[in-house]
Amino acid sequence: MTCRDVSRFLREYFEDELVPAERQDIEAHIAECENCRTYLTQYQDTIKAAQLACEDANVADLPEDLVKAVIAAIAQERR
Amino acid sequence: MDEAALIEALRSGDGQAFETLVRTYGGRLMSIARRMLHDEDDAREVVQAAFVAAFQNRASLPADSSISTWLHTIAVKTALQKLHDRPRMPEEAVAGYLPRFLPGGVHAETFAPWPERVEVALAHKEVAQQVREDIETLPETYRTTLLLRDVEGMSREETATIVDTTPNAVKIRLHRGRMALRTLIARRLTGDPS
Numbered sequence: 001m002t003c004r005d006v007s008r009f010l011r012e013y014f015e016d017e018l019v020p021a022e023r024q025d026i027e028a029h030i031a032e033c034e035n036c037r038t039y040l041t042q043y044q045d046t047i048k049a050a051q052l053a054c055e056d057a058n059v060a061d062l063p064e065d066l067v068k069a070v071i072a073a074i075a076q077e078r079r
Numbered sequence: 080m081d082e083a084a085l086i087e088a089l090r091s092g093d094g095q096a097f098e099t100l101v102r103t104y105g106g107r108l109m110s111i112a113r114r115m116l117h118d119e120d121d122a123r124e125v126v127q128a129a130f131v132a133a134f135q136n137r138a139s140l141p142a143d144s145s146i147s148t149w150l151h152t153i154a155v156k157t158a159l160q161k162l163h164d165r166p167r168m169p170e171e172a173v174a175g176y177l178p179r180f181l182p183g184g185v186h187a188e189t190f191a192p193w194p195e196r197v198e199v200a201l202a203h204k205e206v207a208q209q210v211r212e213d214i215e216t217l218p219e220t221y222r223t224t225l226l227l228r229d230v231e232g233m234s235r236e237e238t239a240t241i242v243d244t245t246p247n248a249v250k251i252r253l254h255r256g257r258m259a260l261r262t263l264i265a266r267r268l269t270g271d272p273s
């Protein structure tokens with residue numbers, strides 16, 4: 001198992017789609033390879049970062065002019 | 080008004096209920112549209128079109144479903160239509176953001192650990208903003224897949240249906256999109272070009 005193989009199977013690794021032998025191969029490589037350990041952590045952190053960056057807390061209210069425009073467009077529909 | 084009562088009112092086409100819908104979910108739809116389209120005017124158009132489509136399809140809102148899931152699906156479909164109406168730009172390769180390997184399959188770069196835990200880093204408003212910009216930088220197919228799977232929490236099959244591709248293509252795009260985004264975030268956090 002090489003760093004390239006580990007990188008190729010990372011998604012499957014995290015989503016638990018590997019057979020036990022493949023998992024063990026990846027874990028054996030990671031135990032020996034600090035660079036892959038760092039990469040694996042950052043791959044997981046990237047998913048978390050995307051979620052955190054896009055959380056509702058970061059969502060602003062719809063601008064009032066757009067609210068009005070949407071409501072008017074819906075009113076138009078009901079005629 | 081609880082969700083069941085709101086659904087009932089929406090299904091009957093009640094104007095007040097639609098105003099509540101716009102005020103409650105509008106901001107969230109706007110940020111999805113912005114992230115998918117990367118253009119403020121297009122995002123506004125999509126939000127408006129999505130609410131009109133929701134009104135037109137109000138009978139399809141299942142009485143026992145979640146309003147936000149129903150509305151998200153409509154908004155994502157509307158945004159994708161908008162994307163596909165655009166002149167097709169050649170898909171910029173993500174290859175430049177993927178890991179490189181030496182002969183023998185060893186990583187060509189050494190990855191510097193990130194200075195802060197990701198939860199701590201993202202608690203800074205400006206870092207969160209930068210990560211949103213990084214997501215917007217991804218080529219469209221990768222960005223859409225990553226947003227639908229990792230941010231909107233859609234399943235692989237739902238994503239494949241909505242973007243009209245195979246579940247296997249979704250897997251590949253998601254993996255590459257994540258790897259490319261990792262590179263962009265690493266540049267931000269470590270100031271390292273790797």
Ligand SMILES: [Zn+2]
Pocket residue numbers: 002003006029033035036186
């Ligand atoms: Zn390695």
